[in-house]
Amino acid sequence: MPSVTRPRPRLAVWKFASCDGCQLTLLDCENELLAISEKVEISHFLEASSATAPGPYDLSLVEGSVTTQQDVDRIQHVRAVSRRLVTIGACATAGGVQALRNYADVAEFQAVVYARPDYIETLATSTPIQAHVPVDFELRGCPIDRGQLVEVITAYLAGRNPDVPRHSVCFECKQRGTTCVTVAHGTPCLGPVTHAGCGALCPAYGRGCYGCFGPSNSTNFPSFIPLLRRDGMDTLDIVRVLRTFNTAAPEFDAVSRKELGQ
Amino acid sequence: MTHHGSRVLHVGSLARVEGETALYLRLDSGEVAEARLAIYEPPRFFEAFLCGRSYAEPPDITSRVCGICPVAYQLSACRAVEDACDIVVDGQLAALRRLLYCGEWIESQTLHIHLLHAPDFLGCDSAIDLARTRRADVERGLRLKQAGNAIMELLGGRAIHPINVRLGGFHRLPTTTELRPLAERLRRARDDAQETVRWVAGFEFPDAGCDNDLLALAEPGTYAIESGTPTVMPAPTTAGLPPGSDRALPTRTFGVHAFGGHVVESQVPHSTALHSLLDGRRHLTGSLARYAVSGRWLSPIALQAAQDAGLGDPRQGTVCRNPFRSIVVRAVEVLYAVDEALRIIEAYEPAPRPYLDVPARAGTGHGATEAPRGLLYHRYALDADGTVTDAALVPPTAQNQGAIEEDLRRIVQERLRDGDPTDAELTALCERAIRNHDPCISCSAHFLDLAVERTGNSF
Numbered sequence: 193m194p195s196v197t198r199p200r201p202r203l204a205v206w207k208f209a210s211c212d213g214c215q216l217t218l219l220d221c222e223n224e225l226l227a228i229s230e231k232v233e234i235s236h237f238l239e240a241s242s243a244t245a246p247g248p249y250d251l252s253l254v255e256g257s258v259t260t261q262q263d264v265d266r267i268q269h270v271r272a273v274s275r276r277l278v279t280i281g282a283c284a285t286a287g288g289v290q291a292l293r294n295y296a297d298v299a300e301f302q303a304v305v306y307a308r309p310d311y312i313e314t315l316a317t318s319t320p321i322q323a324h325v326p327v328d329f330e331l332r333g334c335p336i337d338r339g340q341l342v343e344v345i346t347a348y349l350a351g352r353n354p355d356v357p358r359h360s361v362c363f364e365c366k367q368r369g370t371t372c373v374t375v376a377h378g379t380p381c382l383g384p385v386t387h388a389g390c391g392a393l394c395p396a397y398g399r400g401c402y403g404c405f406g407p408s409n410s411t412n413f414p415s416f417i418p419l420l421r422r423d424g425m426d427t428l429d430i431v432r433v434l435r436t437f438n439t440a441a442p443e444f445d446a447v448s449r450k451e452l453g454q
Numbered sequence: 455m456t457h458h459g460s461r462v463l464h465v466g467s468l469a470r471v472e473g474e475t476a477l478y479l480r481l482d483s484g485e486v487a488e489a490r491l492a493i494y495e496p497p498r499f500f501e502a503f504l505c506g507r508s509y510a511e512p513p514d515i516t517s518r519v520c521g522i523c524p525v526a527y528q529l530s531a532c533r534a535v536e537d538a539c540d541i542v543v544d545g546q547l548a549a550l551r552r553l554l555y556c557g558e559w560i561e562s563q564t565l566h567i568h569l570l571h572a573p574d575f576l577g578c579d580s581a582i583d584l585a586r587t588r589r590a591d592v593e594r595g596l597r598l599k600q601a602g603n604a605i606m607e608l609l610g611g612r613a614i615h616p617i618n619v620r621l622g623g624f625h626r627l628p629t630t631t632e633l634r635p636l637a638e639r640l641r642r643a644r645d646d647a648q649e650t651v652r653w654v655a656g657f658e659f660p661d662a663g664c665d666n667d668l669l670a671l672a673e674p675g676t677y678a679i680e681s682g683t684p685t686v687m688p689a690p691t692t693a694g695l696p697p698g699s700d701r702a703l704p705t706r707t708f709g710v711h712a713f714g715g716h717v718v719e720s721q722v723p724h725s726t727a728l729h730s731l732l733d734g735r736r737h738l739t740g741s742l743a744r745y746a747v748s749g750r751w752l753s754p755i756a757l758q759a760a761q762d763a764g765l766g767d768p769r770q771g772t773v774c775r776n777p778f779r780s781i782v783v784r785a786v787e788v789l790y791a792v793d794e795a796l797r798i799i800e801a802y803e804p805a806p807r808p809y810l811d812v813p814a815r816a817g818t819g820h821g822a823t824e825a826p827r828g829l830l831y832h833r834y835a836l837d838a839d840g841t842v843t844d845a846a847l848v849p850p851t852a853q854n855q856g857a858i859e860e861d862l863r864r865i866v867q868e869r870l871r872d873g874d875p876t877d878a879e880l881t882a883l884c885e886r887a888i889r890n891h892d893p894c895i896s897c898s899a900h901f902l903d904l905a906v907e908r909t910g911n912s913f
């Protein structure tokens with residue numbers, strides 16, 4: 193009796209408004225890339241391959257935020273043809289840096305960049321994927337971490353939940369053995385309120401964390417904001433750092449509005 | 455189907471380019487009536503939301519224009535802001551910036567060579583497909599790319615959106631001991647880079663020549679990367695030479711402060727990137743342009759590799775204007791970047807401080823560097839407390855768009871003369887013509903959003 197080989201799970205990668213850095217992270221998994229490509233069938237990944245196969249897909253990785261009406265419709269399609277949908281990166285999970293438009297008059301933004309804004313079709317907001325369709329898992333970061341991406345793909349192939357900690361960057365700093373930049377040098381650092389995943393990079397380079405992984409699962413802003421002020425940040429500095437790469441993350445958004453008395 | 459009559463070819467989404475773009479081609483009675491690169495990457499409005507931010511923020515914020523060349527954005531931004539504040543970063547800090555940039559050149563150009571471009575020459579859909587038949591070549595490419603990433607990870611913290619770059623220099627300097635293992639790795643990478651030049655030199659290249667002015671930075675004595683003067687080599691036909699001629703022509707230069715007066719952006723309804731013209735003519739930036747204006751300053755090992763690969767000797771006034779051969783020029787540039795990174799590491803002595811202070815002041819500053827895909831220009835206006843009041847970013851792909859469309863027109867026209875291609879053949883040819891220029895669609899961040907009709911499985 194001939195052995196029946198199980199078909200390989202089918203992977204798709206989709207891009208919305210983004211810088212491509214998160215899907216590039218997949219191509220940066222040099223050691224694992226060819227191994228992954230043997231375990232899964234990469235059915236739709238335009239950045240890497242001109243061969244595309246129609247859905248349904250077992251796992252869709254979605255990069256980027258929703259900023260056009262066309263993409264509002266397209267994400268519905270992606271959801272419909274995907275068994276599991278994982279969003280990758282700050283654009284997909286929190287609107288990305290382009291969500292700064294959410295606080296501005298987009299018509300004014302268009303006029304700054306374009307002589308003929310009437311040629312442009314865009315929405316007034318940049319929104320995370322989760323605002324439009326159900327999402328099975330969100331992988332944070334601007335950009336995402338390579339190791340976490342491999343873990344997510346591995347977990348879904350094995351039929352288990354990804355082991356991705358949701359605590360703050362401070363935990364990673366301790367694990368890394370880095371001296372606290374705030375305690376030692378009075379450097380303002382978003383580590384206490386920021387989601388782990390980068391390996392506490394910035395403090396290891398003597399720099400305060402700037403929050404590129406978005407909020408952790410247990411922030412305490414009422415206690416944290418006075419620390420930032422003590423270390424020399426004023427209201428504008430605080431609003432700017434919260435309104436950067438994870439602008440549309442609800443916790444960052446709420447605190448920045450509160451700081452401005454909005 | 456005969457090509458007498460009208461025919462429209464539409465490719466809904468191009469693969470193996472960075473970002474989202476489509477192609478529209480209209481043929482009429484055997485002539486190319488229209489060739490358009492219709493870019494539909496949604497606009498992200500960087501120039502607008504930079505206004506009101508602190509002058510320290512553009513390096514980190516603009517790196518998010520493009521995940522494939524973040525260092526280019528960080529360093530063009532640093533140079534422009536430092537220029538506004540009248541600060542010049544030189545010595546070992548400048549050398550370290552160049553080292554970081556070499557890392558990006560190695561990883562970004564290697565990615566393009568192996569994963570995006572080589573499959574076109576070998577009849578594959580992807581590098582993964584290629585790995586089935588030529589695993590050693592793909593693995594060598596991945597190793598080389600990793601060496602570039604290793605530089606970026608050590609010096610920048612991570613390969614995508616590095617965190618160690620700041621105005622005036624770095625947050626933290628590497629020690630000579632930390633750089634040593636990197637040197638060992640780069641010596642192995644140099645062999646891989648030489649082998650890569652030999653590998654791509656053996657591909658088959660269609661005859662083609664681009665008749666565009668070439669624009670790149672030049673810095674006499676070195677192959678310009680992180681600084682230099684904008685330098686123009688005119689198109690061959692302006693000197694009565696055939697398009698695609700491999701002869702160098704006398705160049706002209708202008709100061710980076712005058713960039714906006716020479717490279718003028720305009721909006722066209724059919725594409726999402728602002729088009730630009732150099733002194734009223736289409737121009738090309740990137741590896742072919744750099745090789746034309748700086749080739750003579752390559753290191754001996756890279757010069758030798760270029761000659762062995764059939765590119766001639768740039769010191770004798772030989773340039774390359776065949777876009778298909780850009781893959782060979784890129785491979786030579788990767789070899790140079792590995793060699794240059796080694797030279798910088800060997801001469802490294804930590805600076806007394808990781809960064810120079812950059813006090814805010816009112817003014818306008820300009821900065822240009824050579825991103826892997828070509829010249830990237832930034833301009834910022836600051837007020838006295840360092841708030842950005844105006845920002846302009848001119849990425850290489852937006853500059854190259856006119857030249858790419860011209861390439862498409864010429865290559866398709868030539869193909870039509872050789873018989874009657876099918877739509878599939880034309881599509882494949884056009885995709886190759888576009889990928890020759892390694893367009894980075896996210897970079898041309900001012901994309902309009904055209905209502906592009908999509909076809910096939912381009913959803």
